[in-house]
Amino acid sequence: MVALHGPATVEQLREEIQGVRYREATTTFCRLVTEEGQPIKSAIKEAIASAAPYVQVPAHIMRLPTGEMRGVNYDHTILGWRGAISLMREFEGARGILPSVQAMWYVPQGLNIWEQIICEFPGHYARDGEQCNRKFPGPDDDVNRFDGPAWTAPKIYFEDHDPIEGGSVEDRLTRLTWAIAEGNREESYGLFLGLARDPANREQLKNAVLFSGIVDLQDTIINRGGYQNIGHKALRARALVDIADYLGWDNSHELMYTVVPDLGCAPRLHGLWTEINNLCKMELPGYAAIPKRTEAPLSENELDMLTEVLLWGGPYQVNDTIMGLFKRGAGILDITDAVMACFQRYLIDVLEHPFAFLHPTHAIDYMNVVQSWIRNHDHPHQVKAAFMAARFMNDTIRSNAMYPRDPNYTLEPRQNYRGWADEIAVDRLLPVLKQYTLAQDAPRACALVDSYLDRTDERQALLETITYAACHWQNDPHVMRNCASSLEEWRHNRTPRRDDIIRGYVKHQSRYVKRAPTHDCYEVFKEHFRPNDGSER
Amino acid sequence: MSEATKLGELWSIRNAAANTLILSEAQMRQAVREATVDQLVTLIEMYSPARSTGTEWTRTFEPLVERLWAWCEDDTMAALADVFKARGMPWMAVANSFMPEHGARIRASLRQPAWARMPAFVIA
Numbered sequence: 136m137v138a139l140h141g142p143a144t145v146e147q148l149r150e151e152i153q154g155v156r157y158r159e160a161t162t163t164f165c166r167l168v169t170e171e172g173q174p175i176k177s178a179i180k181e182a183i184a185s186a187a188p189y190v191q192v193p194a195h196i197m198r199l200p201t202g203e204m205r206g207v208n209y210d211h212t213i214l215g216w217r218g219a220i221s222l223m224r225e226f227e228g229a230r231g232i233l234p235s236v237q238a239m240w241y242v243p244q245g246l247n248i249w250e251q252i253i254c255e256f257p258g259h260y261a262r263d264g265e266q267c268n269r270k271f272p273g274p275d276d277d278v279n280r281f282d283g284p285a286w287t288a289p290k291i292y293f294e295d296h297d298p299i300e301g302g303s304v305e306d307r308l309t310r311l312t313w314a315i316a317e318g319n320r321e322e323s324y325g326l327f328l329g330l331a332r333d334p335a336n337r338e339q340l341k342n343a344v345l346f347s348g349i350v351d352l353q354d355t356i357i358n359r360g361g362y363q364n365i366g367h368k369a370l371r372a373r374a375l376v377d378i379a380d381y382l383g384w385d386n387s388h389e390l391m392y393t394v395v396p397d398l399g400c401a402p403r404l405h406g407l408w409t410e411i412n413n414l415c416k417m418e419l420p421g422y423a424a425i426p427k428r429t430e431a432p433l434s435e436n437e438l439d440m441l442t443e444v445l446l447w448g449g450p451y452q453v454n455d456t457i458m459g460l461f462k463r464g465a466g467i468l469d470i471t472d473a474v475m476a477c478f479q480r481y482l483i484d485v486l487e488h489p490f491a492f493l494h495p496t497h498a499i500d501y502m503n504v505v506q507s508w509i510r511n512h513d514h515p516h517q518v519k520a521a522f523m524a525a526r527f528m529n530d531t532i533r534s535n536a537m538y539p540r541d542p543n544y545t546l547e548p549r550q551n552y553r554g555w556a557d558e559i560a561v562d563r564l565l566p567v568l569k570q571y572t573l574a575q576d577a578p579r580a581c582a583l584v585d586s587y588l589d590r591t592d593e594r595q596a597l598l599e600t601i602t603y604a605a606c607h608w609q610n611d612p613h614v615m616r617n618c619a620s621s622l623e624e625w626r627h628n629r630t631p632r633r634d635d636i637i638r639g640y641v642k643h644q645s646r647y648v649k650r651a652p653t654h655d656c657y658e659v660f661k662e663h664f665r666p667n668d669g670s671e672r
Numbered sequence: 673m674s675e676a677t678k679l680g681e682l683w684s685i686r687n688a689a690a691n692t693l694i695l696s697e698a699q700m701r702q703a704v705r706e707a708t709v710d711q712l713v714t715l716i717e718m719y720s721p722a723r724s725t726g727t728e729w730t731r732t733f734e735p736l737v738e739r740l741w742a743w744c745e746d747d748t749m750a751a752l753a754d755v756f757k758a759r760g761m762p763w764m765a766v767a768n769s770f771m772p773e774h775g776a777r778i779r780a781s782l783r784q785p786a787w788a789r790m791p792a793f794v795i796a
Contacts, residue, residue, distance in 0.1 A: 358721060449726075536727035539719050540734060541765035542774045 143167045148178075149185040155257045155283035157243040161656060164239040165663035168232070175223075175235060179216060180382050182242055184389035186212050189246040189289040194401040196361060197252070206361015207252060208260055209371070211612045212238075212245040213393050217374035218615025220381045225602055225622065229664040233606050233657065234615045236664075240656040241612050247289040256290075257283040259610055263650060293396045299325035304336055308343050315347040320399040327395045328388075337384055341376045342512040347398055348372030349505055349520050352527060354407040355450075356494060356534045365494060366501030366527065368398055370616070373504040411454075411522045418458055423515035428629075429466040433473045438632060442477040445529050446485065453529045457522050468629075471506055471521050475499070475624050476632040478528045479639035483581075485532075488544040489648035494531040496617050496643055501527055503620035510627065546646070552582035559583070561590050565600045566669065572604035572645045580645035581638065588634050598622055601641050603668065607657045610650035617643065697739075697790055704743045709751045712740070716752070716766060735794045737769045741778045742791060749775055 143166035151160035164182065167173040190210040197207050215238035222234040241259070250256035254267035261267040261281040273280035280286075299307075299322065307326050314323035327344070330336045348371060353363035375394040379387040415422045433441065437460065444456045460470050478499070486492060502524040509517045556579070559567055564587050571580040587597055602618045621640040625633055661670060704712070715736075717723065724730045741749065753770035756763040768774060782791040 533727045537721040537724055537730050539730060539765045539769065541768050542771075542777075543765075543768045 143171055145173075145181045148181060152182065152185040152243045153189065153246070153285070153289055155243045155246065155285040157240055157283060158655070158659070160243050161236060161240045161659050162663075165236060165659060169663050175232060176382060179220070179235060179238075180386060180389070182239055183213070183216060183378070183393060186242050186246060187389040187393045188291045188295070190248075190393055191291075191293040191396055192249045192400065193292050195364065196402050197249070204361065205252075206363070208248050208264075209364065209367035210245060210248065210393070210397065212242045213374045213378070213390070214370055214616050215241050215245075215612030217377050218612060218617075218619040220378060221619035221623070222602065222606070222615060225599060225618075229666040230603060230668055232664055233603070233660050233666065234618075236660040237606055237609060237615060237656055238612060240609055240659075243283065244610065245612075249292065250290060251281075254281070256287065257281045257285055259650065263610075293320065293324075295392055296321055296325050296328070298328035298332060300329040300332075304330065304339065308339055311340075312343055312347050315344075315399040316351075316403060316405065318399045318401055318403055320396045323399045324391075324395045327391060331384060331387075331391065334384065337379075338512075342508075342514060344372045344375060344395070344398065345369070345504065345508045345512065346514055346516065349501075349508060349523065350405060350408040350516075351398075351403050352407055352501070352523055353404045354410065354526075355530050357530065357537055362402060362404075364402075364404060365497040366504070367497075368403075369501050369504040370497075371397055373507065407523055407526060408519070411519045411526075414454060414458070414522070415519055419461055419518065422461075422518040425461060425518050426466045427468045427509060427517075429464060429469055431464050431466075432469040432629065433460065433465060435631070438473055438477055438630065441473055442480050445474065445477050445525065446481050446532060448529065449533070450526055450529060453525050454522060457525055461518065461521075467509055467517055467521055468506070471502065471509065471524065472628045472630050472633075474521070474525045474528065475502055475506065476628055476630045476635050478502075479632075479635040481528075481532055482639035482642050483635065486535075486642065486646070487546045488541055489646055491535045492643055492647040493613075494534060495528070496613065496647070498524070498528040498531045499624075499639075500616055500620045503624055506624060506627065547578040549578045549581035549585060552579045553585060555579070556582040556586035557590075559586070561587065565596055568597075568641075569600050569604045572601060572641065573607060575645055575649070577642055577646040580641050584638060584641045588637065594625075594634075594637070597637065598625070598640075601637075601644055605644040607654050608649050608651070609654065609656035613647075614644070693795070694789055697793070700739065701743050704739065709748060709755070712744075712748070712752060713755050716756070719766065731796070733766075733769075735796065737774075738778055738782070738793055740770075741775045742782060742793070746772070746775075 143163045145167070148160055148163045148167065151163055164178055167178045168175055190212055192207050195207045195209060196204050198204055219234035219238040223231040225231065226233070244259040246258060247256040248258075248260055251258045251260040252265055254261055254265060254271050257280065262279055267281045268279045307330055311323055311326040311330065314326060327340065330340050348369035351364065351368040352366060353359065356363045356365065371394050375390060378390050382390060419425075441456060441460075444452050448456070457470060481495060482492070486495065505520040505524045508514070509520065556564070564583055568580060568583045568587070571583060584597070584601075602622065605614050605618055608614055621636055625636040625640075628636060660666070707715075719730060719733050721730075740752070749770050749772070753767055756767035756770065759767075782793070784791045
């Protein structure tokens with residue numbers, strides 16, 4: 136490839152990110168790797184570092200002049216990177232870089248969220264959600280100035296801090312979790328930096344921040360407007376842990392600056408956590424000793440009952456059902472695996488409107504954080520996380536069900552296309568699946584997956600096909616994050632219904648609302664990395 | 673209790689519930705036919721997420737829409753569509769439920785078996 140504009144540099148990448156020139160930044164990112172020989176890990180670190188000072192907000196709730204409150208979105212740049220890093224190993228060759236290019240494409244669009252929602256800075260919130268160009272148009276009717284570039288420098292709402300050291304590790308970890316819960320961002324960040332310096336502390340530190348993120352979760356999103364976090368504190372904590380392990384903890388200062396201060400940002404929501412604490416205190420006094428897995432996982436009948444309660448029951452029925460399963464001797468992962476599998480019936484059978492996937496799939500991603508925490512760490516409160524994740528899932532269903540269904544978005548039943556799918560030879564089915572996933576034809580894509588699952592035990596190529604097709608869509612880090620969650624959960628799930636995770640996954644990726652109708656980012660990726668993905672034909 | 677007796681009693685209970693439902697459907701049909709457009713609008717407004725008593729209530733919207741298409745004249749349905757269409761995006765799902773294309777689909781799907789007193793409505 137010919138370098139038309141001189142060598143690509145990290146300084147150039149930084150300027151383009153901070154100037155909200157996402158197309159140029161993505162090209163520079165690709166050129167750093169393909170022309171300058173920069174390792175992808177190093178390019179990702181530089182991109183994270185360039186965005187780090189500009190992803191904090193004063194609060195995730197904004198007081199309006201009327202005295203009312205509105206929600207302020209959470210940073211998604213780091214969530215895109217976490218998904219991209221996880222997906223790298225899913226594809227052979229250059230295709231594994233596509234999710235990273237998508238994450239890069241999003242980063243310049245996701246800075247300075249506070250200014251974006253008041254239409255004082257460009258990016259995807261200002262351009263899409265807030266429709267700022269309609270409210271404050273520029274001189275050229277054909278140009279949406281909120282697509283970038285920036286006309287002002289992004290603001291820094293939280294300055295970098297020095298590490299806080301001194302005191303025992305146990306004391307500092309306790310202070311850290313309290314500082315996060317109380318909203319003392321300076322102290323929590325400083326303590327984290329101090330503790331992270333010593334490799335011996337890092338496993339405990341991961342455990343502590345995951346716990347802090349998981350317990351901060353709204354009790355309901357029904358009619359709450361922005362007074363919720365839809366699991367974002369937990370999602371951030373998981374991103375920190377995964378990306379630090381990938382970059383190396385000694386190479387992750389900017390990552391920590393990106394994530395840790397926001398864990399204590401307002402509002403902090405511990406109502407559900409308090410409820411589940413009370414419940415366990417009264418009904419499960421031995422909760423800390425409950426094993427992770429037992430020889431008594433859920434029966435088919437119990438899976439049916441759990442599905443019924445998650446999809447159609449109320450919050451206290453969910454509490455009662457989970458409590459009943461613990462009391463009869465099920466282990467934590469026996470139950471959380473079952474919750475993850477049973478919840479898929481909502482995606483598979485019920486969800487239709489493309490906008491209605493947003494909250495339920497956040498609940499899946501939250502559950503993925505809970506599951507990975509339980510799988511990889513020990514903590515006396517892990518039983519309670521099973522209740523919280525199930526409640527979150529049920530709440531998103533109930534929240535969607537507060538709105539009458541729109542008959543204009545009714546989906547044809549997938550069964551209508553089963554005969555058609557069965558006539559396609561198994562070894563020719565996956566390219567067809569890719570085609571219908573890219574066409575966002577959920578009934579056909581789902582029928583193809585049903586047919587494939589019934590006719591072969593092969594799964595890796597199936598998952599790769601869905602995931603690679605999903606990663607063609609730009610401007611949305613949710614895609615990579617949900618891909619990573621779904622793949623990880625399918626691999627670990629031990630219920631007889633784990634393939635339902637694939638059925639729910641393909642429905643989501645072939646129906647969820649897209650933020651852009653074009654694949655410009657994929658084209659940039661293709662130009663620079665020349666993946667062997669059949670797109671040349 | 674023998675299994676046969678238990679089945680018989682369960683079937684009697686089910687039939688009694690069906691009779692109660694049929695009588696209440698008949699009362700509802702009469703009330704809907706006598707209602708003005710304004711009165712129907714007031715009923716439908718109870719499906720606002722801000723007023724709904726919960727998801728169990730909201731899930732009864734589609735059964736109601738089915739009955740309105742079965743029991744109301746076309747001009748009443750058109751008036752309802754106009755009212756909710758004018759309220760913009762938040763009421764779009766409701767307005768779309770009163771569009772003639774949707775009504776045609778519902779009316780085509782309702783069947784009245786020879787042995788039944790009512791069409792096979794959605795119950796819940």
